[in-house]
Amino acid sequence: MTFALENLTVLDLTQVMAGPYCCQLLGDLGADVIKVEPVGRGDATRQATGHRLPHGESAAFLAVNRNKRGIALDLKSEAGRETFYRLVDEADVVVESFRPGVAARLGVDYPTLRERNERIVYASISGFGQTGPYSQRAGYDLIAQAMSGIMSVTGDAGGPPTKSGVPVADLSAGLFCAVGILSACLSRAATGRGQAVDTSLYDAALALSIWETSELWATGRAPGRLGSAHRVNAPYEALPTRDGHLTIGANNERLWQRLCAVLERPELPADERFATNTDRVRHRVELAGELARTLRTRDTEEWAELLLEAGVPVGPIRDYAQSCADPHTLAREMVLELEHPTEGTVRSLGVPVKLSGTPAGVRRVAPGLGEHTDELLRATGRSDEEIRALRAEGAVE
Ligand SMILES: CC(C)(COP(=O)(O)OP(=O)(O)OC[C@H]1O[C@@H](n2cnc3c(N)ncnc32)[C@H](O)[C@@H]1OP(=O)(O)O)[C@@H](O)C(=O)NCCC(=O)NCCSC(=O)C(=O)O
Structure with a gap:
């Protein structure tokens, strides 16, 4: 066959x-x-x-x-x-x-x-x-x-x-x-x-609409728009860098710790607003602001390299001309x-x-x-x- x-x-x-x-x-x-x-x-x-x-x-x-x-x-x-x-x-x-x-x-x-x-x-x-x-x-x-x-x-x-x-x-x-x-x-x-x-x-x-209906039924409220952010995990969104944006998905404790280590922001995991995933989701906008403050100091590619080396799932935002020409796409x-x-x-x-x-x-x-x-x-x-x-x-x- x-x-x-x-x-x-x-x-x-x-x-x-x-x-x-x-x-x-x-x-x-x-x-x-x-x-x-x-x-x-x-x-x-x-x-x-x-x-x-x-x-x-x-x-x-x-x-x-x-x-x-x-x-x-x-x-x-x-x-x-x-x-x-x-x-x-x-x-x-x-x-x-x-x-x-x-x-x-x-x-x-x-x-x-x-x-x-x-x-x-x-x-x-x-x-x-x-x-x-x-x-x-x-x-x-x-x-x-x-x-x-x-x-x-x-x-x-x-x-x-x-x-x-x-x-x-x-x-x-x-x-x-x-x-x-x-x-x-x-x-x-x-x-x-x-x-x-x-x-x-x-x-x-x-x-x-899996996450959306589970939020509706768990809270009794219809979910709204969140841009690129996740409904139940944080940090998990596109964040600004010096020259663009980087998507970062650090949505478990290990990845969150590693992200903060690469960003050299050890005070963030210690901050009670960001102690657990639930806290981070609740304070998502403040968290994004804190992360952006550091991310804006380097270009997307530099951050991507450092974070990938540390095993944090990240990726730049690209158009289809870029994704279709990528050697990985071809491989x-x-x-x-x-x-x-x-x-x-x-x-x-x-x-x-x-x-x-x-x-x-x-x-x-x-x-x-x-x-x-x-x-x-x-x-x-x-x-x-x-x-x-x-x-x-x-x-x-
Ligand atoms: C896409 C549609 C809105 C298009 O509506 P219509 O243009 O009115 O097409 P219809 O399906 O109603 O019917 C087509 C007509 O062609 C006739 N017909 C079709 N095939 C034949 C053949 N082989 N020979 C003779 N006649 C034919 C058929 O009898 C109908 O005529 P009469 O008998 O005289 O009526 C509808 O087909 C639809 O709701 N389809 C189901 C959902 C779907 O697939 N939607 C598109 C997804 S793509 C999409 O959303 C996107 O790209 O964006």
């Missing part, structure tokens, strides 16, 4: 980011992912205004659709739907991220597909889930971050509500969905039956260079899970719209003549 999921066939009906990211992850781990897109336009991200590579490809589309083959089907036509059903007969997993109700209208909902293939694992990603008062609403990452509470705790105290810089609701919905799919596949190995997997951006965003294969047929060399993020026996890998760049339509139709038993007829009636592209 070369790849962990090489025996898994996934039909990817998803669009934009959360669903495509989930399916790409399965593809990175070796699944045969077949992206099924509408004829003519494809996934909205192909067209969306956004960053274009020199020959016109959407950078965002390429970023979440590698390791997939592509077929374009008009699921509103009978022939297109029948073609999809043939793919379902041979597939293990279907993933969709339509607005709830759309899959049923298209005839690709779970009850319909289960009739064709009772082993199918059917995963849905939606804004708010398949049940509950908001289930019929469309959803985006921004809305989930707002309504879950994430925006109320992001940003500086006293500042405006802020969205996380990366779409955490989308990405975590994709990740939770992948965990759900793999769990359902393991369960199917024992029972022979598939099941539905229901994940949403909203549930995922709330599920990430961990977290930036890959792939060959695209029209764009030449394109960069892509590496896979953050390293499997020792069946390592994940990138086998192909994102497909063009309908790039593998013919080969996939042939695999479902269609003759060249039938393929021509399907294409002529607009059922496939």
Whole structure:
């Protein structure tokens, strides 16, 4: 076996980011992912205004659709739907991220597909889930971050509500969905039956809010914004140096003592305001002021070197140009260079899970719209003549 999921066939009906990211992850781990897109336009991200590579490809589309083959089907036509059903007969997993109700209208909902293939694992990603008062609403990452509470705790105290810089609701919905799919596949190995997997951006965003909800339930008060600081540990935040900021995470007694030793501030651990972690959290602003007073005497790099030598977890704040060029990033294969047929060399993020026996890998760049339509139709038993007829009636592209 070369790849962990090489025996898994996934039909990817998803669009934009959360669903495509989930399916790409399965593809990175070796699944045969077949992206099924509408004829003519494809996934909205192909067209969306956004960053274009020199020959016109959407950078965002390429970023979440590698390791997939592509077929374009008009699921509103009978022939297109029948073609999809043939793919379902041979597939293990279907993933969709339509607005709830759309899959049923298209005839690709779970009850319909289960009739064709009772082993199918059917995963849905939606804004708010398949049940509950908001289930019929469309959803985006921004809305989930707002309504879950994430925006109320992001940003500086006293500042405006802020969205996380990366779409955490989308990405975590994709990740939770992948965990759900793999769990359902393991369960199917024992029972022979598939099941539905229901994940949403909203549930995922709330599920990430571990410290925040534990604070709410422990204190009875909704937590507020803390900038870069931690809710229950101190010192643990970005602190100013002579030329910038350094993030310092000295959130146990040993690390706290070492930090004070490197800063040559032995009076701080003796100060009763800072005696225990609870005291330090309570007096966090004063503590940050004390630490900043010393940290401002040297540059970020100098402090980082001294503190790392003492084993204190610290790091400078960098932009993506810096992090992507870091030798450590490259050593961990977290930036890959792939060959695209029209764009030449394109960069892509590496896979953050390293499997020792069946390592994940990138086998192909994102497909063009309908790039593998013919080969996939042939695999479902269609003759060249039938393929021509399907294409002529607009059922496939
Ligand atoms: C993303 C959306 C808001 C986009 O809304 P819409 O543009 O209205 O798309 P919908 O899903 O409702 O439906 C798309 C329409 O395309 C039709 N459709 C889709 N595929 C096909 C094919 N293959 N053939 C024919 N027709 C098709 C489908 O029937 C619908 O038409 P009709 O049948 O005629 O209605 C919604 O899909 C949604 O809430 N999705 C779930 C959550 C999600 O994944 N959100 C985006 C995460 S990314 C994100 O947040 C971010 O990047 O930021």
